[in-house]
Amino acid sequence: MNFINRILETKLKSSIKNYPIVAVIGPRQSGKTTLVKNLFRNFAYQNLEAPDTRLFAESDPRAFLESSYKDKGLIIDEAQKVPQLFSYLQVIVDENKNAKVILTGSQNFLLHERISQSLAGRIGILRLLPFSFAEIKYKYSCENFAEYILNGFYPPIYDRNISPGDWYQNYIQTYLERDVRQLKNIFDLTNFTNFLKLCAGRIGQLLNITSLANDCGISVNTAKSWLSVLEASFVIFLLKPYHNNFNKRITKSPKLYFIDVGLASSLLGLKNTNDILHYHSIGSIFENLIVSEIYKKYYNIGELPAIYYWRDKTGREIDLILEFKNKTKVVEIKAGKTINENYFSGIDTWLKVSRDKSSEAYLIYGGNENQKRSIAEILSWQNVNLIFDKK
Secondary structure, three states: OOOOOOOOHHHHHHHHHHOOEEEEEOOOOOOHHHHHHHHOOOOEEEEOOOHHHHHHHHHOHHHHHHHHOOOOOEEEEOHHHOOOHHHHHHHHHHHOOOOOEEEEEOOOHHHOHHHHHHHOOOEEEEEOOOOOHHHHOOOOOOOOHHHHHHHOOOHHHHHOOOOHHHHHHHHHHHHHHHHHHHHHOOOOHHHHHHHHHHHHOOOOOEOOHHHHHHHHOOOHHHHHHHHHHHHHOOOEEEEOEOOOOOOOOEOOOOEEEEOOHHHHHHHOOOOOHHHHHOOOOHHHHHHHHHHHHHHHHHHHOOOOOOEEEEEEOOOOEEEEEEEOOOOEEEEEEEOOOOOOHHHHHHHHHHHHHHOOOOOEEEEEEOOOOOEEOOOOEEEEHHHOOHHHHOO
16 A cells, blocks of 8 residues: 555644654554654664664663764654653753654653653654544545444554454554553453453443443452553543533543544454444444544644533533634534434533534534534534534
């Protein structure tokens, strides 16, 4: 497959002009190395996954950086493997005002206190997640959303023409053995795998950590720790409730989603599109497809996602609320291919409760036609990004 241009390229090019160090972080196999090597071909390159390279960097960080750096710049792949490098990087960029360094990592190493202190004010942080609709739709267009749910969006699925079931099985094993062990020294990988599957079964649900812990046979504190691992390694994200408190009876728990819906469907044992279309919680996994697409859109333009959900104690809810500078957009998500009047009940409730006449309402559904109605604009799942075009 030819190189597929990533939306993040624009932000990456501008960031390297403004910062001496730019970090491109994201899940393993999301295309970070391909992106930075393609854009900065005259930069020197070092991969800390290689044992001999990592040993050199660990034993003599200063010599490693001095011997690696070229006038044009340096790329350090999987930089979180040698955290002691970061304080030496600080010295290099402080002494050489023209220095340019790009770091990549499959963990959010910026959560490491020592690292964040060393690089404060010197680093631009970008996140590269798996492909979005916009990046692959012209080369790999799917008429049925179930195909995207099955395949997910990781580049190797499209690069190598591998069966998604085979690829995700190997991906999970690699993730467990490399990232999980390194982040938390988790040795009971069988139970952690079960925990992953239980999380996949809770997509789009309010996060009940006590219930999750009980079902997995672990303590609440362990469940919290394992969730933090999944977040730090870009497997899941938690969608927070909307902060405006209209009636003081809103739900305060976050909702759980997977960064990549293909990984979630693999964990759920969904082997083909027929399995997906007949899955008992098709609405939840379709919701994950749409929510993660919007989540990726924000990071692809270098912004933090300003997205929430709203739900009150009686169960009335809005699937997504997007906050822009001058307006709020509310989104309901339905997997059905035929529009039902009940689909608008959440939007109707929101408009009454919020009394926000400037809100724009959207319904994203599993069909193919776009429509405009008085209560909301209806968008096909394929056109979800039109929400951003209509600012």
